[in-house]
Amino acid sequence: MRLLIIFAAALTLLAAGLFAYALRHAELPARSALPRPVFPADLVQRGEKLAALGACAACHTRPGAPPYSGGHGLHTPFGVIYSTNITPEAETGIGLWGEDAFIRAMREGVDRRGGMLYPAFPYDHYAKVNNTDLKALYAYFSTRQPVRAQAKTNELSFPFNVRPLLAGWSLLFLENGPYKPDPSKSAKWNEGAYYVEGLGHCGACHSPRNALGAVKGDARLTGGEADGWHAPGIGAHAKAPATWTRDSLTNYLIDGWDENHGVAAGPMTAVVNHLARIDESMVEAMVEYLIDTQPKPDTSERAKMIQFARDREFSAGAPAGTLGESESRGEAVFARACANCHKRGGQTTPLALGAAMNAPHPGNLISIVMNGVQPPTGAPEKTMPRFAQSLKDDDLIDLTAYMRKRFTQKPAWTDAPQRVKEMRTAR
Amino acid sequence: MDDRMNVNRRSLLKGAGYVALAFAIPLESSAQSPAVEKPRLPGSLQNNRNISAWIRINADKTVTLLIGKVELGQGILTAVAQICADELDIDFERLVLISGDTLQTPNEGTTAGSFSMPQCGPAVRQASAEARKIMLDLAAEKLGKPADGMTVKDGTITAAGGGSVTYWDLSLGKALEREATGQVKPKPASEHRYVGKSVGRIDIPAKMIGEVAFVHEMRPKGMLYGQVVRPPTYKAKLASVDLAPIEKMAGVVKVVRNGSFLAVIAQRDEQSIIAAKALFDAAKWDVEKALPGADGMQDWLLNAKPARKIETMKKPRAGGDPAVKTVEAMYYRPYHMHASIGTSCAIATLDPDGVTTIQTHSQSVFETRQAIARMLGVDLAKVRCQHVQGAGCYGHNMADDAAADAALLAQAMPGRPVRIQYTREGEHRWEPYGSAMVLKAKAGLDKDGNVLDWDLDIYSTPHGTRPGGQPGNLLSARYLEKPFAPPTPGNNGAPNYAADRNGIALYDFPGQNVLTHFITDMPLRVSSTRGLGAYGNVFAIESFIDELARAANVDPVEYRLRFLKDERARDAVQKAADAFGWSKWQKREGRGRGIGFARYKNTAGYCAVALEVEVNRRNGRIRVLRAVASADSGHIVNPDGVINQIEGGLIQSLSWTLKEEVKFDDTRVTSDDWASYPILTFSEVPPIEVVLIDRPGTPFLGTGEASQGPTGAALANAVHDATGVRFRRLPLTPDRVRAGLSA
Amino acid sequence: MIAFKLNEKDVRIDVPATAPLLAVLSNDLGINGAKFGCGKSQCGACAVLVDGEPVRSCATQLSAVSGRSVTTLEGLTQNGKPSKLQQAFIDEQAAQCGYCASGMIIQAQALLDRNPNPSDSEVRTALNGNLCRCGAHNRIVRAVLRAAKEG
Structure with missing residues (x-):
C-alpha cells in the first residue's frame, strides 16, 4: 500500500516536474569572490540573530566541523540528504552568490546556477521571510569565515534523486510571497507569527507531511515527525498535558526546560540552544503568537493534570492491579534503572507532564531511554545517561509499556517492539 | 605552564600505600616529647626529631621519604618530594614515598587545615638538608678530604680535586639515626632544581591508566564484603529484628548485631547490598521526630541556647566621635556535604597475632587508630592504620567511620579481610556535614561611610568532631550494645579557630568585636568541611563590606584597600582586580562584577577572587561568566599545584554558593543522592585565571582552603551588582533569586 | 555462564546474570578503572564502553553485555602505555583526587569517537552527566581538547 502511494506520488511529481521544467530557472551571474563585500554592522548583527532563530547551523554544520560548512546528513523517508556548505567560499560554498541568488534560493529553492534544492531545506517556510531580513542573512553569511568543504552526494533513491523533478514539488506546494501581517493583531503577535511560520520553520517538524514530504497545508502545526520523534502540535493545536502558559513556553523555548x-x-x-542565543524579545513574540492561537486554557484542568502527574510519580505509582505481564516486568526495570532519579526530591518534572509519555507512539520515550538526554545549554544539569547498552530489547519494550500505563491515561502503545528494533539498526 | 616539568613519576609511588604492605620494617617511635633545652625544629620535625624517621637511604640506590601527612588529591606527596630531592641533591626519580602508616611514618597529626605544607614541608626540608650534611661528613672521613669543597650530584659526592663516593656506598646503616640539630641551613631558592617548578603529580599517571591507586581498588585474597545497616534516623533505637532469614540469603556469611548496630558480611559485593536492604526492612526501630527541618534552621540557630559565648575578638574603639549611622545585616549558610565522588571505603583484617590492620583513606590515621582501639577495647599496638588514597574528601567525611566499621566486622571474621564501601545513600545521609551558620554583622559609620565600629555575631554548631582518639566520634560506636557517647566538641581557640575561623576581619577597623555563639546541640552530625567556619564568615564579612562600600558610593576595591593595612593582602586584592580588568570594566544590562578577599585563617594563604556574572531575571539563573583569583601562598613549591588548589576550591565554592543545601525534614536527611543534592556541572564552570604571587624565601603557606570564602562573597557581590538586590541567604538557587528579584 | 569480550580478550564468567556489571568487573575480573560512585547512574564514575558506547556499569546487569565488547580505562592503553587521551589527561594534570578520571576519560573517548574535533562547549555538554567534586573541570576539558588537537 505504502509502495503504491509512493508510486502514485512519484507520478504526480513527474507530471508536475515536466511542466515546471518548461519554466526552469536561469543561472544568476557570479559575483567576484574578492574583495569580500562589506556590510553595515547592524545588518550583520540582525542576520546573526535571524540565523540563530532559523537554527541554520543545526543542519548546515556537521558535528566537529567549522560552522556552516555543511555535510550534516538528514535522514528523510526518501534517503539521506546532506546539507551544503553555506560559508562564503567560492568553489564549495556560496562565495560567488550575489544577494539576488541568495534571496532566490531562500524563496524558491533554487541555487545560483538554477538547480533545484531539496525541500529538506525548508524554503516553503523561508518564502515568508521579508526582503530586509533576507538581506541581513545574506550579510551575515557573506561575512563568515570561508571554509573549503565539498558537499557530500545525497543518498536518494529514484525518482527522488532526479533534481529537476523538484520544480514540480515547488509548483505543487510552494506558496510564494512574504508573510502578510494580520492587522487585527498586535505588532508583537505579528512578529511572532512571522518567525514561527517563516524563518523559524516550526511547521517543518510540527506538521504532518504528505507522501511527497510536503507539509499538509490544512494540517499545519497539528504535530509531525522528525528523525523518529513525534513533534507535538503547537499553537492552535497544542496538546501539552499541562497547557502552555506564556511563562512556561518562554522558559521552554529559551532554557530548554520548564518545570511543568x-x-x-x-x-x-x-532548536532551543539556538533560541537561547537570540534576544528574549524575539522568543517572547513567538510565544505571544503561539499562546494566543492556543485554545483558552482551563486553569483548573491544568492544575488537575499537574496533580495527577505528581501523584503518579511521587506517591500512587501505577493504578493498583492494572499491570499486565509485560508491564509488571517493566515496573522492575523502572525501579532498577529509572527510579533512582525519577522520584520525590529528585527530578522536579513529573514524567507524566512530558511530551514523550503522551505522544501517539513510543519513539520519543525509547529514544530518550536509549540515547539519554544531552542537556540544553539553558539547563545544563538536566542530563540523563544512555541506557541503550544497559537494557535489552525486552527490557525496553516492557519499560515503555509500564510507563505508558503508569504515567498516562492514554491507550497502550502497540509498536514498541518495532521501534526498538529500528532504533537498534539505525545506529 | 612554561616551567612544567615532566619527570618519570611512576617509580616514585612504588612502595607507597598498597604496595607498601610488604614493606614493614618496624621503627622505633620517634615521637618522644622533646626536652626543654632541645632546639626548636621546623614544622613536624619538632615532634619527630629523628632524621631516620623521615629519610632512609636504600641499597637499591633509592631514597625512601616517610611522611605523616597524606595525599588527598592536593598534591602533597609531589610537593614534599620536590623539596627532598632539592635538599638532598638527588634526582626526583630516586624517591620512594611512604605516607600515613601508623607503623612506619612520623606522626604528623591530621592532614587538614591547610597545614600540610607549613608542617611537613619545613620538616622534610630540614631533615633532608641534615641528611645531606651527614653524608658529606661521612664522605669527608672516607675520602680524607674536607667536606667543605665537596659537591653533590644525584647522590654522588665529589671532593674538590678528585675522589668521589655515593650516598649508597656510605650509609645503609645507622648514620641517619640521630636527632636533627636545626643547625644545617637549607639551600637558597636560587639553588633549587625542582622547587618552584610545576613538577607533574606523582600519583596522577597510575590513575589515568587504571593501575591500583585507591583503597577502593584493593582486593586482597579471601576478601569479604560488609555493609552496615543504619537506623532510619539519627537517634533511632533498634527495637527488634529477626536475623535468621537474612542469614539464609545468598552469599551471606554473617549477620552482625551489636546493640543497634547492624551489618551483614557476604561473599560478594552485590549480595551484601541486597542482604543489607532486606535486613533494614526486617528491623523495627523506635524513631523520634526531633529535627528543625532545613527551612527552619536559621531560626533554630538564632534561638538555640549556646553552650558558650566566645569573645573571639574584643577590641572596642577607644574614644572618638560616636557613629553617625549604624547598618546591620544577617547572613545564612546552610549545611553542606563533603559529597566525595567515591563513597568511603576501608579494608580491615584481624591477623592471628591479634593485630587489626586497616587500609583507610582517613586524614588522621594516628588518632583514628586510637579511637578504633578504644572502641574495640584493645591495646593501641593491636591496631594499625595505613593510609591508601581515597576520593577527594575536603575535610572529615566518612573515611574514619568506614575504617571503624571495617574493623568491627573484621573482628567477626578473623583472618579474612573485610571490605566496607558505603552506598551513595549511606554516605549522603550519614556523613558529618559542614555546619549551618547565621552571621549577624553590624557597623557604625562616620559621615563618609567609613567603618568606625565593626561587630560580627556568629551562630554556629561545631565544626570539628574528628575521631581525635575518641570512639564516640565514630558513627557506629554510638549504636553498639555498650555505646560510646559522642564527646561534646570544642571550638579551637586562636590562632586557628573553628566556628569563628576567619571571623576576625583582616581589615584595620578602629573597633572590632566578634562574638561566637557556640551551640553544641547538633541537629545534624557535623564536622570539618573545607574551611570550617571560614566560608560562612568570609561570605558575611565580604558581603557586608561590599554593602558598606556601595552605601558609601565608593568602589568596592578602593573601599577595601582603605582598611587593609597588610601589604600582602593589599597586593592580593589589587592583583586580582588588575587581572580581572576591574577599572576598565563596563557595566552591561544583567551583568555584574564582584570581589571577595581573605587570608585563610588570617595566617595562611592570601586569596582574592573577582568574577563576573549574568543574572537572568526571567528564570533566576546566575551564570558565572569568568573568574580571576590571586594567590599568595608564600614560597611556591609547585606553581601548578597551587593553581589546581585555588581553582578547585573556587569551583567547589561556586557549587556550594549556587546550588548546595543539605535538605532534611523533622526526622531525617532527605538529600540522599546526586539528584537530591545537585552539584555544579561542566557547563556551569566558568573560565578561571589564577594569578600567582610568589614570595621566595618566605614560609610555605597553606593553600587548599584559601579560595573557598572569597568566592562565595564575590559571587553574591556580583549578583548584587547585576541586579541591585542583595542576597544574604545561601544557596543562590534560581527559585530563590527569582523570588528575590520579584519581591 | 556469561561470555563477552573485555578489553579485546574473551572472558567467560559464572556469576548470577543479574549482578551489576561494575561489581563483576571490579571484583571478579580485576578491573580498576571503573569505580563505584553512586550505584544509580548519576555520577559517571563507573562508565565503560559497551560496543563503543558509554554505559553506566553500576546500573547495567551482567546479562546485558553477553556477547558484547566491553572496554574499560585499562583497555584504552596501548601496550601498557597511555593512549593519546590518557596522556593528555596526564599532561594537563587533569585531576585532583582522580577518582572520577576513569569515567571522564571513557565518556570523552566516546565523544571523540563520534566527533573528533569538538568545541569547548561540546566537550562540556558531553561531560555534564559526569560529576567532579574537586573542581578539575577546566583541566579535564583542556585535556580532551588537547587530545582532539593531537588527533
Missing part, C-alpha cells in the same frame, strides 16, 4: 513540561530533547535540543 520537562526538558527539550531530540531534535528540539538544537
Whole structure:
C-alpha cells in the first residue's frame, strides 16, 4: 500500500516536474569572490540573530566541523540528504552568490546556477521571510569565515534523486510571497507569527507531511515527525498535558526546560540552544503568537493534570492491579534503572507532564531511554545517561509499556517492539 | 605552564600505600616529647626529631621519604618530594614515598587545615638538608678530604680535586639515626632544581591508566564484603529484628548485631547490598521526630541556647566621635556535604597475632587508630592504620567511620579481610556535614561611610568532631550494645579557630568585636568541611563590606584597600582586580562584577577572587561568566599545584554558593543522592585565571582552603551588582533569586 | 555462564546474570578503572564502553553485555602505555583526587569517537552527566581538547 502511494506520488511529481521544467530557472551571474563585500554592522548583527532563530547551523554544520560548512546528513523517508556548505567560499560554498541568488534560493529553492534544492531545506517556510531580513542573512553569511568543504552526494533513491523533478514539488506546494501581517493583531503577535511560520520553520517538524514530504497545508502545526520523534502540535493545536502558559513556553523555548513540561530533547535540543542565543524579545513574540492561537486554557484542568502527574510519580505509582505481564516486568526495570532519579526530591518534572509519555507512539520515550538526554545549554544539569547498552530489547519494550500505563491515561502503545528494533539498526 | 616539568613519576609511588604492605620494617617511635633545652625544629620535625624517621637511604640506590601527612588529591606527596630531592641533591626519580602508616611514618597529626605544607614541608626540608650534611661528613672521613669543597650530584659526592663516593656506598646503616640539630641551613631558592617548578603529580599517571591507586581498588585474597545497616534516623533505637532469614540469603556469611548496630558480611559485593536492604526492612526501630527541618534552621540557630559565648575578638574603639549611622545585616549558610565522588571505603583484617590492620583513606590515621582501639577495647599496638588514597574528601567525611566499621566486622571474621564501601545513600545521609551558620554583622559609620565600629555575631554548631582518639566520634560506636557517647566538641581557640575561623576581619577597623555563639546541640552530625567556619564568615564579612562600600558610593576595591593595612593582602586584592580588568570594566544590562578577599585563617594563604556574572531575571539563573583569583601562598613549591588548589576550591565554592543545601525534614536527611543534592556541572564552570604571587624565601603557606570564602562573597557581590538586590541567604538557587528579584 | 569480550580478550564468567556489571568487573575480573560512585547512574564514575558506547556499569546487569565488547580505562592503553587521551589527561594534570578520571576519560573517548574535533562547549555538554567534586573541570576539558588537537 505504502509502495503504491509512493508510486502514485512519484507520478504526480513527474507530471508536475515536466511542466515546471518548461519554466526552469536561469543561472544568476557570479559575483567576484574578492574583495569580500562589506556590510553595515547592524545588518550583520540582525542576520546573526535571524540565523540563530532559523537554527541554520543545526543542519548546515556537521558535528566537529567549522560552522556552516555543511555535510550534516538528514535522514528523510526518501534517503539521506546532506546539507551544503553555506560559508562564503567560492568553489564549495556560496562565495560567488550575489544577494539576488541568495534571496532566490531562500524563496524558491533554487541555487545560483538554477538547480533545484531539496525541500529538506525548508524554503516553503523561508518564502515568508521579508526582503530586509533576507538581506541581513545574506550579510551575515557573506561575512563568515570561508571554509573549503565539498558537499557530500545525497543518498536518494529514484525518482527522488532526479533534481529537476523538484520544480514540480515547488509548483505543487510552494506558496510564494512574504508573510502578510494580520492587522487585527498586535505588532508583537505579528512578529511572532512571522518567525514561527517563516524563518523559524516550526511547521517543518510540527506538521504532518504528505507522501511527497510536503507539509499538509490544512494540517499545519497539528504535530509531525522528525528523525523518529513525534513533534507535538503547537499553537492552535497544542496538546501539552499541562497547557502552555506564556511563562512556561518562554522558559521552554529559551532554557530548554520548564518545570511543568520537562526538558527539550531530540531534535528540539538544537532548536532551543539556538533560541537561547537570540534576544528574549524575539522568543517572547513567538510565544505571544503561539499562546494566543492556543485554545483558552482551563486553569483548573491544568492544575488537575499537574496533580495527577505528581501523584503518579511521587506517591500512587501505577493504578493498583492494572499491570499486565509485560508491564509488571517493566515496573522492575523502572525501579532498577529509572527510579533512582525519577522520584520525590529528585527530578522536579513529573514524567507524566512530558511530551514523550503522551505522544501517539513510543519513539520519543525509547529514544530518550536509549540515547539519554544531552542537556540544553539553558539547563545544563538536566542530563540523563544512555541506557541503550544497559537494557535489552525486552527490557525496553516492557519499560515503555509500564510507563505508558503508569504515567498516562492514554491507550497502550502497540509498536514498541518495532521501534526498538529500528532504533537498534539505525545506529 | 612554561616551567612544567615532566619527570618519570611512576617509580616514585612504588612502595607507597598498597604496595607498601610488604614493606614493614618496624621503627622505633620517634615521637618522644622533646626536652626543654632541645632546639626548636621546623614544622613536624619538632615532634619527630629523628632524621631516620623521615629519610632512609636504600641499597637499591633509592631514597625512601616517610611522611605523616597524606595525599588527598592536593598534591602533597609531589610537593614534599620536590623539596627532598632539592635538599638532598638527588634526582626526583630516586624517591620512594611512604605516607600515613601508623607503623612506619612520623606522626604528623591530621592532614587538614591547610597545614600540610607549613608542617611537613619545613620538616622534610630540614631533615633532608641534615641528611645531606651527614653524608658529606661521612664522605669527608672516607675520602680524607674536607667536606667543605665537596659537591653533590644525584647522590654522588665529589671532593674538590678528585675522589668521589655515593650516598649508597656510605650509609645503609645507622648514620641517619640521630636527632636533627636545626643547625644545617637549607639551600637558597636560587639553588633549587625542582622547587618552584610545576613538577607533574606523582600519583596522577597510575590513575589515568587504571593501575591500583585507591583503597577502593584493593582486593586482597579471601576478601569479604560488609555493609552496615543504619537506623532510619539519627537517634533511632533498634527495637527488634529477626536475623535468621537474612542469614539464609545468598552469599551471606554473617549477620552482625551489636546493640543497634547492624551489618551483614557476604561473599560478594552485590549480595551484601541486597542482604543489607532486606535486613533494614526486617528491623523495627523506635524513631523520634526531633529535627528543625532545613527551612527552619536559621531560626533554630538564632534561638538555640549556646553552650558558650566566645569573645573571639574584643577590641572596642577607644574614644572618638560616636557613629553617625549604624547598618546591620544577617547572613545564612546552610549545611553542606563533603559529597566525595567515591563513597568511603576501608579494608580491615584481624591477623592471628591479634593485630587489626586497616587500609583507610582517613586524614588522621594516628588518632583514628586510637579511637578504633578504644572502641574495640584493645591495646593501641593491636591496631594499625595505613593510609591508601581515597576520593577527594575536603575535610572529615566518612573515611574514619568506614575504617571503624571495617574493623568491627573484621573482628567477626578473623583472618579474612573485610571490605566496607558505603552506598551513595549511606554516605549522603550519614556523613558529618559542614555546619549551618547565621552571621549577624553590624557597623557604625562616620559621615563618609567609613567603618568606625565593626561587630560580627556568629551562630554556629561545631565544626570539628574528628575521631581525635575518641570512639564516640565514630558513627557506629554510638549504636553498639555498650555505646560510646559522642564527646561534646570544642571550638579551637586562636590562632586557628573553628566556628569563628576567619571571623576576625583582616581589615584595620578602629573597633572590632566578634562574638561566637557556640551551640553544641547538633541537629545534624557535623564536622570539618573545607574551611570550617571560614566560608560562612568570609561570605558575611565580604558581603557586608561590599554593602558598606556601595552605601558609601565608593568602589568596592578602593573601599577595601582603605582598611587593609597588610601589604600582602593589599597586593592580593589589587592583583586580582588588575587581572580581572576591574577599572576598565563596563557595566552591561544583567551583568555584574564582584570581589571577595581573605587570608585563610588570617595566617595562611592570601586569596582574592573577582568574577563576573549574568543574572537572568526571567528564570533566576546566575551564570558565572569568568573568574580571576590571586594567590599568595608564600614560597611556591609547585606553581601548578597551587593553581589546581585555588581553582578547585573556587569551583567547589561556586557549587556550594549556587546550588548546595543539605535538605532534611523533622526526622531525617532527605538529600540522599546526586539528584537530591545537585552539584555544579561542566557547563556551569566558568573560565578561571589564577594569578600567582610568589614570595621566595618566605614560609610555605597553606593553600587548599584559601579560595573557598572569597568566592562565595564575590559571587553574591556580583549578583548584587547585576541586579541591585542583595542576597544574604545561601544557596543562590534560581527559585530563590527569582523570588528575590520579584519581591 | 556469561561470555563477552573485555578489553579485546574473551572472558567467560559464572556469576548470577543479574549482578551489576561494575561489581563483576571490579571484583571478579580485576578491573580498576571503573569505580563505584553512586550505584544509580548519576555520577559517571563507573562508565565503560559497551560496543563503543558509554554505559553506566553500576546500573547495567551482567546479562546485558553477553556477547558484547566491553572496554574499560585499562583497555584504552596501548601496550601498557597511555593512549593519546590518557596522556593528555596526564599532561594537563587533569585531576585532583582522580577518582572520577576513569569515567571522564571513557565518556570523552566516546565523544571523540563520534566527533573528533569538538568545541569547548561540546566537550562540556558531553561531560555534564559526569560529576567532579574537586573542581578539575577546566583541566579535564583542556585535556580532551588537547587530545582532539593531537588527533
